[in-house]
Amino acid sequence: MRVFLVDGTYELFRHYYGVPPHTTADGAEVAATRGVLWSMQRLLEQGATHLGVATDHIIESFRNTMWPAYKSSAGMDPRLLSQFGLVEVALQAMGVVVWPMVELEADDALAGAAAAAADDPRVAQVVICTPDKDLGQCVRGTRVVQLDRRRMVVYDEAGVAAKFGVGPASIPDYLALVGDSADGYPGLPGWGARSAATVLARWGHLEEIPDRPADWEVPLRNRPALAATLAARRDEAMLFKDLATLREDRSVLPDTDALRWTGPTEVFAEVCERIDARGLAAAAARLPADR
Numbered sequence: 001m002r003v004f005l006v007d008g009t010y011e012l013f014r015h016y017y018g019v020p021p022h023t024t025a026d027g028a029e030v031a032a033t034r035g036v037l038w039s040m041q042r043l044l045e046q047g048a049t050h051l052g053v054a055t056d057h058i059i060e061s062f063r064n065t066m067w068p069a070y071k072s073s074a075g076m077d078p079r080l081l082s083q084f085g086l087v088e089v090a091l092q093a094m095g096v097v098v099w100p101m102v103e104l105e106a107d108d109a110l111a112g113a114a115a116a117a118a119d120d121p122r123v124a125q126v127v128i129c130t131p132d133k134d135l136g137q138c139v140r141g142t143r144v145v146q147l148d149r150r151r152m153v154v155y156d157e158a159g160v161a162a163k164f165g166v167g168p169a170s171i172p173d174y175l176a177l178v179g180d181s182a183d184g185y186p187g188l189p190g191w192g193a194r195s196a197a198t199v200l201a202r203w204g205h206l207e208e209i210p211d212r213p214a215d216w217e218v219p220l221r222n223r224p225a226l227a228a229t230l231a232a233r234r235d236e237a238m239l240f241k242d243l244a245t246l247r248e249d250r251s252v253l254p255d256t257d258a259l260r261w262t263g264p265t266e267v268f269a270e271v272c273e274r275i276d277a278r279g280l281a282a283a284a285a286r287l288p289a290d291r
Contacts, residue, residue, distance in 0.1 A: 001049060001050055001122060001123055001124060001256075002048070002049075002050070002123070002124055002125045002126075002127060003050045003051075003052075003113075003117040003123055003125070003126045003127065003256065003259060004043055004048045004050065004051045004052075004127050004129060005051075005052050005053075005054070005110050005113050005114055005117070005126065005127065005128050005129065006040070006043075006051070006052070006053045006054070006129040006130070007053075007054060007106055007107070007110060007128075007129060007130030007132060007135070008036065008053040008054055008055035008087060008088075008091070008098070008106060009054075009055055009056045009084075009106045010130050010131070010132060011035075011036045011039055011053075012032050012033070012036055012055075012080070012083060012084065012087055013032075013080070014035075014150065015031065015032040015033075015034075015035025015036055015039070016031070016032035016035075016077075016079075016080045016083070018035070019031050019032070019034075019035045021079070022034065022276065024274070024275065024276055028082070028086075028275075029079040029080075029082065029083065030083065030086065030275040030276065030277075032080065032083050032087070033083045033086050033087045033090055033275055034275055034276075034277045034280070036087050036090075036091070037087075037090055037091070037094060037272075037277065037280055038277075038280060039149070040053070040091065040094065040096055041280060041283055041284060041287075043129075044261060044284075044287055045283075045287065048261070049260060049261060050256065050259035050260050050261070051096055051097065051259055051261050052096070052097040052098075052099065052113055052253070052259050053091055053096055053097070053098050053099070054098075054099040054101060054106035054107070054109035054110050054113070055084065055087065055088055055098060055099065055100050055101065055106050056084065056101055056105055056106045057084065057085070057088065057100035057101055057102050058073075058101075058102050059071065059072055059073040059076070059081075059084075060072050060073065061101070061102075061103060061104060061105045062103055062104065063105070063183075063243050066239065066242065066243060067184070067185055067239065067240075067243055069184045069185065070183060070184045070185065070243065071182065071183050071184045072184075086275075088100050089271065090271050090275065092265070093264065093265050093267050093268040093270075093271040094264050094265070094268055094271075094284060095261055095262060095263055095264045095265050095268070095284075096261065097258060097259050099113070099252055104247055104249070107130075107132060107134055107135060107246055108246050108247040108248075108249065109249075109252050110128055110130070110135060110138070110246075111135070111137075111138050111246035111247065111248045111249075112247070112248050112249040112250050112251070112252040112253065113252050113253040114126050114128055114138045114144050115138070115248050115250050116250040116251075116252070116253035116254075116256070117253060117256050117259075118140060118143055118144050119250070120256045122256070123256060125142070125143060125144075125145065126143065126144040126145070127145055127146075127147050127154075128144065128145070128146045128147065129147045129149050130146065130147075130148075131146075131148040131150065131151070132182070133164075133171070133175060133180060133182075134171065134172070134175060134180065134183070134244055134246060135246075136155065136160045136163075136164065136168055136171045137168050137169065137171035137172055137244075137245070137246060138168065138246065138248075139155060139156060139157050139159075139160050139168045140157065140168070141156065141157050142156045142157070145159075146159075146160070164193075164197060165193070165194075165196075165197025165198070165200075165201060166196075166197055166200045166201055169204070169205075170200045170204055170205065171244070172241045172244040172245040173196075173200055173204070173205050173206045173241055174196050174197065174200055175187070175240065175241075175244040176188075176206060176237045176238070176240035176241035176243075176244055177191040177195075177196040177199075177200075177206075177237065177240075178191055178192060178193055178196050179240070180244065183243065183244075185240050185243055185244075187240065188229050188230065188233055188236070188237055188240075189229055190222070190225055190226055190229050191226060191229070191230075195220055195222070195226055198218050198219070198220055199216065199218055199220070199226070201218075202216070202217060202218050203216075206230075206234070206237055206238060206241055207238075209230065211227065211230075211231045212227065213226070213227035213228075263284075263285075263287070264281070264284045264285065268281055268284060269281040269285075
């Protein structure tokens with residue numbers, strides 16, 4: 001079997017900004033939710049049998065206590081924010097397993113589920129559906145891969161290394177140095193993709209990088225400046241690495257069989273009626289549940 005794990009928060013954002021708005025007669029904005037459901041329908045039509053979706057039920061997480069500027073719901077369009085709970089209800093009605101995260105984030109759930117599924121010898125491949133950079137740390141050979149569904153690009157371990165210049169194990173270190181604007185932490189001044197990849201390709205992790213630039217053994221002319229910045233702000237870099245490191249809790253998926261899609265629930269048609277998506281209910285009903 002192949003297991004598909006989907007970043008529901010990313011999907012909701014993608015469709016909110018990628019499809020025209022749609023307001024129901026009750027005044028609810030639902031276009032992004034409909035887009036996510038149709039996206040899952042396409043995965044099922046393409047042959048997915050085992051499917052799980054992780055969502056940020058609450059945008060804020062434990063990482064906000066570590067770094068106050070970490071991403072939050074502040075300033076988020078209410079028409080988007082109002083659909084976070086709706087999409088969870090709609091996916092569950094569709095018969096899809098949903099992990100609504102509160103203390104941890106959706107990315108943490110994806111990491112834990114990917115590790116648990118990869119432990120199952122019956123699983124041929126785990127496909128993590130998101131372009132988020134931090135999920136690159138979960139890739140393992142060709143067994144656990146990352147899929148950017150918008151661009152239809154698959155990243156296995158070699159693909160991650162080609163994209164970032166470092167392997168999956170060094171992704172948190174890489175993001176600590178260059179920052180991640182989507183998550184709200186800046187990285188270290190002066191450090192860019194090339195310098196981070198060059199140094200980490202040699203040393204692997206922040207903890208292993210020497211303080212003295214003469215010991216770096218890498219072809220960077222600005223080694224003294226980079227080394228000085230890292231030496232002065234190493235604690236901050238380690239904090240950013242902690243922010244970027246996903247919490248791999250396998251308990252989110254105690255049984256891979258739970259991900260098997262067995263068809264929409266009896267309330268799915270009612271939910272589709274509520275969001276003006278009658279065609280979706282009919283399309284889901286036509287799919288064979290036991291595949």
